[in-house]
Amino acid sequence: MNLSRALSRRSIEWIKFFIHSLSLSWAAVVFYQAATDQLGGDPVEALLHFTGISAFNLLLLCLSVSPLAKWLRASPLMQLRRLLGLYAFTFACLHLLSFVMFELQLEWQLLMTEIIKRPYITVGFSAWVILLLLAATSTKAMQRRLGKQWQKLHNWVYLAGPLIALHYIWSVKSDIFQPVVYIGLLAILLFCRKDKFIKTTYCVNEKRG
Template sequence: MVRGLSRRNIFWLKALIHLLSLGWASLTYYRAGTDQLGGDPVEGILHFTGIGAFNLLLLCLIISPLVRWSRISQFMQVRRLLGLYAFFYALLHLASYILFELQLEWQLLLSEIVKRPYITVGFSAWIILLALTLTSNKAAQRRLGRNWQKLHNWVYLAAGLIALHYIWSVKSDITQPLVYIGMLLLLLSFRKDKLLKLWR
Protein backbone atom coordinates (compact mmCIF):
# COMPACT_ATOMS: atom_id res chain seq x y z
CA MET A 1 0.00 0.00 0.00
CA VAL A 2 1.38 3.41 -0.99
CA ARG A 3 1.69 5.81 1.90
CA GLY A 4 0.57 9.39 1.26
CA LEU A 5 2.05 12.66 2.42
CA SER A 6 1.04 14.13 5.75
CA ARG A 7 -0.10 17.71 6.23
CA ARG A 8 3.31 18.45 7.74
CA ASN A 9 5.04 17.07 4.64
CA ILE A 10 2.88 19.24 2.39
CA PHE A 11 3.53 22.28 4.58
CA TRP A 12 7.29 21.86 4.32
CA LEU A 13 7.10 21.12 0.60
CA LYS A 14 5.19 24.36 0.05
CA ALA A 15 7.64 26.20 2.29
CA LEU A 16 10.51 24.87 0.16
CA ILE A 17 8.79 26.06 -3.03
CA HIS A 18 8.33 29.54 -1.50
CA LEU A 19 11.93 29.65 -0.30
CA LEU A 20 13.49 28.55 -3.59
CA SER A 21 11.23 30.64 -5.83
CA LEU A 22 11.52 33.89 -3.87
CA GLY A 23 15.07 33.37 -2.67
CA TRP A 24 16.48 32.54 -6.09
CA ALA A 25 14.75 35.53 -7.69
CA SER A 26 15.94 37.89 -4.94
CA LEU A 27 19.51 36.62 -5.20
CA THR A 28 19.56 36.99 -8.99
CA TYR A 29 18.27 40.57 -8.91
CA TYR A 30 20.77 41.37 -6.15
CA ARG A 31 23.60 39.96 -8.26
CA ALA A 32 22.39 41.99 -11.25
CA GLY A 33 22.29 45.16 -9.15
CA THR A 34 25.83 44.60 -7.87
CA ASP A 35 27.38 43.73 -11.26
CA GLN A 36 27.81 40.04 -10.45
CA LEU A 37 25.67 38.71 -13.31
CA GLY A 38 28.13 38.94 -16.17
CA GLY A 39 28.71 41.58 -18.82
CA ASP A 40 25.02 41.97 -19.70
CA PRO A 41 22.96 41.85 -16.49
CA VAL A 42 19.74 42.74 -18.32
CA GLU A 43 20.11 39.73 -20.59
CA GLY A 44 20.93 37.64 -17.52
CA ILE A 45 17.76 38.78 -15.74
CA LEU A 46 15.58 38.17 -18.79
CA HIS A 47 17.03 34.70 -19.31
CA PHE A 48 16.69 33.79 -15.62
CA THR A 49 13.07 34.92 -15.28
CA GLY A 50 12.03 33.39 -18.61
CA ILE A 51 13.63 30.03 -17.87
CA GLY A 52 12.26 30.19 -14.32
CA ALA A 53 8.71 30.62 -15.62
CA PHE A 54 9.17 27.74 -18.08
CA ASN A 55 10.68 25.46 -15.41
CA LEU A 56 7.84 26.10 -13.00
CA LEU A 57 5.24 25.53 -15.69
CA LEU A 58 6.89 22.22 -16.58
CA LEU A 59 6.79 21.27 -12.90
CA CYS A 60 3.05 21.98 -12.95
CA LEU A 61 2.67 19.61 -15.87
CA ILE A 62 4.70 16.93 -14.06
CA ILE A 63 2.28 16.80 -11.11
CA SER A 64 -0.55 14.82 -12.73
CA PRO A 65 1.73 12.07 -14.15
CA LEU A 66 3.56 11.98 -10.82
CA VAL A 67 0.29 11.43 -8.96
CA ARG A 68 -0.71 8.62 -11.32
CA TRP A 69 2.71 6.99 -11.04
CA SER A 70 3.19 7.38 -7.27
CA ARG A 71 -0.49 7.17 -6.28
CA ILE A 72 0.17 10.01 -3.84
CA SER A 73 -2.69 12.38 -4.51
CA GLN A 74 -1.42 14.99 -2.05
CA PHE A 75 1.07 16.20 -4.64
CA MET A 76 -1.89 17.91 -6.30
CA GLN A 77 -1.94 20.35 -3.39
CA VAL A 78 1.24 22.05 -4.63
CA ARG A 79 0.24 22.35 -8.29
CA ARG A 80 -1.59 25.67 -7.85
CA LEU A 81 1.36 27.12 -5.94
CA LEU A 82 3.76 26.14 -8.73
CA GLY A 83 1.41 27.68 -11.26
CA LEU A 84 1.26 30.95 -9.33
CA TYR A 85 5.02 31.12 -9.19
CA ALA A 86 5.22 30.34 -12.91
CA PHE A 87 3.12 33.44 -13.52
CA PHE A 88 5.15 35.41 -10.96
CA TYR A 89 8.34 34.67 -12.89
CA ALA A 90 6.58 35.45 -16.18
CA LEU A 91 5.51 38.77 -14.66
CA LEU A 92 9.10 39.48 -13.60
CA HIS A 93 10.21 38.60 -17.12
CA LEU A 94 7.79 41.05 -18.74
CA ALA A 95 8.38 43.77 -16.14
CA SER A 96 12.16 43.48 -16.50
CA TYR A 97 11.87 43.70 -20.28
CA ILE A 98 9.72 46.83 -20.05
CA LEU A 99 11.82 48.47 -17.33
CA PHE A 100 15.37 47.61 -18.37
CA GLU A 101 15.20 46.88 -22.09
CA LEU A 102 12.52 49.35 -23.22
CA GLN A 103 13.10 51.96 -20.48
CA LEU A 104 9.32 52.24 -19.86
CA GLU A 105 8.60 53.20 -23.47
CA TRP A 106 5.05 51.79 -23.60
CA GLN A 107 4.49 52.70 -27.25
CA LEU A 108 7.65 50.80 -28.10
CA LEU A 109 6.24 47.78 -26.27
CA LEU A 110 3.18 47.75 -28.51
CA SER A 111 5.40 48.10 -31.55
CA GLU A 112 7.60 45.21 -30.40
CA ILE A 113 4.56 42.97 -29.81
CA VAL A 114 3.30 43.64 -33.32
CA LYS A 115 6.60 43.52 -35.21
CA ARG A 116 8.54 40.75 -33.46
CA PRO A 117 6.93 37.27 -33.69
CA TYR A 118 8.79 35.86 -30.69
CA ILE A 119 7.49 38.71 -28.53
CA THR A 120 3.99 38.28 -29.98
CA VAL A 121 3.83 34.62 -28.94
CA GLY A 122 5.51 35.33 -25.60
CA PHE A 123 3.01 38.05 -24.76
CA SER A 124 0.14 35.79 -25.86
CA ALA A 125 1.39 33.13 -23.45
CA TRP A 126 1.60 35.75 -20.70
CA ILE A 127 -2.03 36.76 -21.27
CA ILE A 128 -3.11 33.12 -20.96
CA LEU A 129 -1.12 32.68 -17.75
CA LEU A 130 -2.69 35.87 -16.39
CA ALA A 131 -6.19 34.50 -17.07
CA LEU A 132 -5.30 31.19 -15.43
CA THR A 133 -3.84 32.94 -12.39
CA LEU A 134 -6.86 35.19 -11.90
CA THR A 135 -9.18 32.17 -12.03
CA SER A 136 -7.03 29.74 -10.03
CA ASN A 137 -8.96 30.12 -6.76
CA LYS A 138 -11.88 28.00 -5.60
CA ALA A 139 -14.34 30.91 -5.87
CA ALA A 140 -13.58 31.27 -9.58
CA GLN A 141 -13.84 27.53 -10.02
CA ARG A 142 -17.34 27.51 -8.51
CA ARG A 143 -18.39 30.56 -10.51
CA LEU A 144 -17.17 29.21 -13.86
CA GLY A 145 -18.39 25.65 -13.31
CA ARG A 146 -17.58 23.38 -16.25
CA ASN A 147 -16.02 26.29 -18.14
CA TRP A 148 -13.27 26.45 -15.53
CA GLN A 149 -11.62 23.27 -16.80
CA LYS A 150 -12.04 24.39 -20.41
CA LEU A 151 -10.25 27.64 -19.58
CA HIS A 152 -7.44 25.92 -17.69
CA ASN A 153 -6.83 23.52 -20.56
CA TRP A 154 -5.31 26.57 -22.26
CA VAL A 155 -2.22 25.92 -20.14
CA TYR A 156 -1.10 23.51 -22.88
CA LEU A 157 -1.29 26.25 -25.49
CA ALA A 158 0.57 28.61 -23.16
CA ALA A 159 3.34 26.04 -22.71
CA GLY A 160 3.64 25.61 -26.47
CA LEU A 161 3.79 29.35 -27.02
CA ILE A 162 6.48 29.70 -24.35
CA ALA A 163 8.54 27.01 -26.05
CA LEU A 164 8.16 28.81 -29.37
CA HIS A 165 9.03 32.16 -27.74
CA TYR A 166 12.17 30.60 -26.28
CA ILE A 167 13.54 29.02 -29.44
CA TRP A 168 12.73 32.08 -31.57
CA SER A 169 14.46 34.40 -29.09
CA VAL A 170 17.75 32.49 -29.22
CA LYS A 171 20.18 33.94 -31.73
CA SER A 172 22.75 31.15 -32.02
CA ASP A 173 22.89 27.84 -30.11
CA ILE A 174 19.40 26.33 -29.90
CA THR A 175 20.46 23.20 -27.98
CA GLN A 176 18.90 24.24 -24.68
CA PRO A 177 15.57 25.36 -26.21
CA LEU A 178 15.37 22.02 -28.04
CA VAL A 179 15.94 20.18 -24.77
CA TYR A 180 13.09 22.13 -23.18
CA ILE A 181 10.84 21.45 -26.15
CA GLY A 182 11.67 17.76 -25.83
CA MET A 183 10.73 17.80 -22.13
CA LEU A 184 7.46 19.58 -22.94
CA LEU A 185 6.58 17.09 -25.67
CA LEU A 186 7.31 14.23 -23.27
CA LEU A 187 4.98 15.69 -20.64
CA LEU A 188 2.28 16.34 -23.23
CA SER A 189 2.58 12.75 -24.44
CA PHE A 190 1.28 11.63 -21.04
CA ARG A 191 -1.88 13.58 -21.89
CA LYS A 192 -2.25 12.54 -25.50
CA ASP A 193 -5.76 11.13 -25.01
CA LYS A 194 -6.93 14.32 -23.35
CA LEU A 195 -5.31 16.51 -25.97
CA LEU A 196 -6.89 14.51 -28.79
CA LYS A 197 -10.30 15.04 -27.21
CA LEU A 198 -9.67 18.78 -27.00
CA TRP A 199 -8.91 18.94 -30.74
CA ARG A 200 -12.10 17.09 -31.71
Protein backbone atom coordinates in the same frame (compact mmCIF):
# COMPACT_ATOMS: atom_id res chain seq x y z
CA MET B 1 3.47 1.37 0.53
CA ASN B 2 0.74 3.84 -0.39
CA LEU B 3 2.47 7.17 -0.96
CA SER B 4 -0.80 9.04 -0.55
CA ARG B 5 -0.90 7.95 3.08
CA ALA B 6 2.77 8.78 3.59
CA LEU B 7 2.26 12.32 2.28
CA SER B 8 0.50 13.91 5.21
CA ARG B 9 -0.88 17.42 5.19
CA ARG B 10 2.20 18.55 7.11
CA SER B 11 4.47 17.01 4.45
CA ILE B 12 2.69 18.93 1.70
CA GLU B 13 2.98 22.15 3.71
CA TRP B 14 6.72 21.59 4.06
CA ILE B 15 7.04 21.04 0.32
CA LYS B 16 5.11 24.26 -0.27
CA PHE B 17 7.39 26.07 2.16
CA PHE B 18 10.39 24.78 0.22
CA ILE B 19 8.89 26.02 -3.07
CA HIS B 20 8.21 29.45 -1.55
CA SER B 21 11.70 29.68 -0.05
CA LEU B 22 13.57 28.54 -3.13
CA SER B 23 11.59 30.69 -5.58
CA LEU B 24 11.75 33.90 -3.54
CA SER B 25 15.36 33.55 -2.42
CA TRP B 26 16.50 32.62 -5.92
CA ALA B 27 14.83 35.71 -7.38
CA ALA B 28 16.16 37.93 -4.58
CA VAL B 29 19.76 36.78 -5.11
CA VAL B 30 19.71 37.27 -8.88
CA PHE B 31 18.07 40.70 -8.70
CA TYR B 32 20.59 41.70 -6.02
CA GLN B 33 23.39 40.58 -8.35
CA ALA B 34 21.82 42.65 -11.12
CA ALA B 35 21.61 45.72 -8.88
CA THR B 36 25.25 45.33 -7.83
CA ASP B 37 26.52 44.63 -11.36
CA GLN B 38 27.51 41.01 -10.72
CA LEU B 39 25.81 39.39 -13.72
CA GLY B 40 28.66 39.63 -16.18
CA GLY B 41 29.10 41.68 -19.32
CA ASP B 42 25.42 41.70 -20.32
CA PRO B 43 23.37 41.87 -17.09
CA VAL B 44 20.13 42.67 -18.93
CA GLU B 45 20.41 39.54 -21.07
CA ALA B 46 21.29 37.50 -17.97
CA LEU B 47 18.27 38.84 -16.08
CA LEU B 48 15.91 38.24 -18.99
CA HIS B 49 17.22 34.69 -19.37
CA PHE B 50 16.93 33.97 -15.66
CA THR B 51 13.35 35.19 -15.31
CA GLY B 52 12.24 33.58 -18.56
CA ILE B 53 13.82 30.18 -17.96
CA SER B 54 12.58 30.18 -14.35
CA ALA B 55 9.02 30.74 -15.57
CA PHE B 56 9.43 27.87 -18.05
CA ASN B 57 10.96 25.57 -15.42
CA LEU B 58 8.11 26.23 -13.00
CA LEU B 59 5.50 25.67 -15.70
CA LEU B 60 7.11 22.34 -16.60
CA LEU B 61 7.11 21.37 -12.92
CA CYS B 62 3.44 22.36 -12.73
CA LEU B 63 2.64 20.18 -15.75
CA SER B 64 4.64 17.27 -14.30
CA VAL B 65 2.61 17.13 -11.07
CA SER B 66 -0.43 15.39 -12.54
CA PRO B 67 1.38 12.51 -14.34
CA LEU B 68 3.75 12.12 -11.38
CA ALA B 69 0.88 11.94 -8.89
CA LYS B 70 -0.84 9.37 -11.10
CA TRP B 71 2.31 7.28 -11.55
CA LEU B 72 3.16 7.33 -7.84
CA ARG B 73 -0.49 7.04 -6.77
CA ALA B 74 0.09 10.11 -4.62
CA SER B 75 -2.96 12.33 -5.08
CA PRO B 76 -1.83 14.83 -2.36
CA LEU B 77 0.84 16.04 -4.79
CA MET B 78 -1.96 17.65 -6.81
CA GLN B 79 -2.12 20.35 -4.12
CA LEU B 80 1.19 21.69 -5.45
CA ARG B 81 -0.05 22.51 -8.96
CA ARG B 82 -1.60 25.88 -8.16
CA LEU B 83 1.44 27.12 -6.24
CA LEU B 84 3.84 26.11 -9.01
CA GLY B 85 1.57 27.69 -11.60
CA LEU B 86 1.38 30.96 -9.68
CA TYR B 87 5.15 31.12 -9.36
CA ALA B 88 5.46 30.41 -13.10
CA PHE B 89 3.22 33.43 -13.68
CA THR B 90 5.21 35.50 -11.15
CA PHE B 91 8.48 34.87 -12.97
CA ALA B 92 6.75 35.52 -16.30
CA CYS B 93 5.72 38.92 -14.88
CA LEU B 94 9.31 39.58 -13.77
CA HIS B 95 10.46 38.63 -17.26
CA LEU B 96 8.06 41.08 -18.89
CA LEU B 97 8.85 43.80 -16.36
CA SER B 98 12.60 43.34 -16.87
CA PHE B 99 12.11 43.70 -20.62
CA VAL B 100 10.09 46.90 -20.24
CA MET B 101 12.45 48.38 -17.63
CA PHE B 102 15.82 47.58 -19.16
CA GLU B 103 15.20 47.02 -22.88
CA LEU B 104 12.47 49.62 -23.41
CA GLN B 105 13.63 51.98 -20.60
CA LEU B 106 10.06 52.13 -19.22
CA GLU B 107 8.71 53.38 -22.56
CA TRP B 108 5.45 51.47 -22.15
CA GLN B 109 4.04 52.81 -25.41
CA LEU B 110 6.80 50.91 -27.24
CA LEU B 111 5.60 47.58 -25.83
CA MET B 112 2.69 47.26 -28.26
CA THR B 113 4.99 48.17 -31.14
CA GLU B 114 7.42 45.43 -30.10
CA ILE B 115 4.59 42.92 -29.75
CA ILE B 116 3.42 43.66 -33.29
CA LYS B 117 6.86 43.89 -34.92
CA ARG B 118 8.64 40.91 -33.35
CA PRO B 119 6.98 37.46 -33.68
CA TYR B 120 8.91 35.96 -30.75
CA ILE B 121 7.60 38.75 -28.50
CA THR B 122 4.10 38.25 -29.92
CA VAL B 123 4.01 34.59 -28.89
CA GLY B 124 5.70 35.32 -25.56
CA PHE B 125 3.15 38.01 -24.71
CA SER B 126 0.32 35.70 -25.79
CA ALA B 127 1.60 33.07 -23.35
CA TRP B 128 1.78 35.71 -20.61
CA VAL B 129 -1.87 36.69 -21.23
CA ILE B 130 -2.91 33.04 -20.90
CA LEU B 131 -0.97 32.68 -17.64
CA LEU B 132 -2.58 35.90 -16.40
CA LEU B 133 -6.06 34.49 -17.03
CA LEU B 134 -5.17 31.20 -15.35
CA ALA B 135 -3.67 32.94 -12.31
CA ALA B 136 -6.66 35.28 -11.97
CA THR B 137 -9.09 32.33 -12.00
CA SER B 138 -7.03 29.90 -9.94
CA THR B 139 -8.95 30.31 -6.68
CA LYS B 140 -11.62 27.89 -5.48
CA ALA B 141 -14.15 30.75 -5.52
CA MET B 142 -13.51 31.30 -9.24
CA GLN B 143 -13.66 27.57 -9.85
CA ARG B 144 -17.13 27.45 -8.29
CA ARG B 145 -18.24 30.56 -10.16
CA LEU B 146 -17.10 29.34 -13.59
CA GLY B 147 -18.29 25.77 -13.11
CA LYS B 148 -17.61 23.53 -16.12
CA GLN B 149 -16.05 26.46 -17.99
CA TRP B 150 -13.22 26.59 -15.44
CA GLN B 151 -11.60 23.38 -16.67
CA LYS B 152 -11.98 24.46 -20.30
CA LEU B 153 -10.24 27.73 -19.49
CA HIS B 154 -7.42 26.06 -17.58
CA ASN B 155 -6.80 23.63 -20.44
CA TRP B 156 -5.29 26.66 -22.18
CA VAL B 157 -2.13 25.93 -20.18
CA TYR B 158 -1.46 23.29 -22.86
CA LEU B 159 -1.24 26.12 -25.38
CA ALA B 160 0.81 28.39 -23.11
CA GLY B 161 3.56 25.75 -22.88
CA PRO B 162 4.21 25.49 -26.64
CA LEU B 163 3.98 29.29 -26.99
CA ILE B 164 6.67 29.71 -24.33
CA ALA B 165 8.81 27.08 -26.05
CA LEU B 166 8.43 28.89 -29.38
CA HIS B 167 9.26 32.23 -27.72
CA TYR B 168 12.36 30.66 -26.21
CA ILE B 169 13.77 29.07 -29.36
CA TRP B 170 13.05 32.21 -31.45
CA SER B 171 14.80 34.42 -28.92
CA VAL B 172 18.00 32.36 -28.98
CA LYS B 173 20.59 33.78 -31.35
CA SER B 174 23.01 30.87 -31.68
CA ASP B 175 23.05 27.73 -29.52
CA ILE B 176 19.64 26.07 -29.66
CA PHE B 177 20.60 22.92 -27.73
CA GLN B 178 19.00 24.01 -24.44
CA PRO B 179 15.73 25.20 -26.05
CA VAL B 180 15.48 21.89 -27.91
CA VAL B 181 15.91 20.00 -24.63
CA TYR B 182 13.13 22.05 -23.05
CA ILE B 183 10.88 21.46 -26.06
CA GLY B 184 11.54 17.74 -25.70
CA LEU B 185 10.58 17.79 -22.02
CA LEU B 186 7.40 19.72 -22.83
CA ALA B 187 6.54 17.24 -25.58
CA ILE B 188 6.91 14.34 -23.13
CA LEU B 189 4.62 16.04 -20.60
CA LEU B 190 2.02 16.75 -23.27
CA PHE B 191 2.30 13.18 -24.56
CA CYS B 192 1.46 11.95 -21.06
CA ARG B 193 -1.92 13.65 -21.58
CA LYS B 194 -2.64 12.14 -24.98
CA ASP B 195 -5.68 10.25 -23.66
CA LYS B 196 -7.13 13.49 -22.32
CA PHE B 197 -6.60 15.26 -25.66
CA ILE B 198 -8.17 12.36 -27.58
CA LYS B 199 -11.16 12.33 -25.23
CA THR B 200 -11.61 16.09 -25.51
CA THR B 201 -11.44 15.93 -29.32
CA TYR B 202 -13.93 13.07 -29.37
CA CYS B 203 -16.38 14.98 -27.15
CA VAL B 204 -16.13 18.07 -29.36
CA ASN B 205 -16.76 16.01 -32.48
CA GLU B 206 -19.72 14.29 -30.80
CA LYS B 207 -21.30 17.66 -29.97
CA ARG B 208 -20.80 18.88 -33.54
CA GLY B 209 -22.29 15.65 -34.89
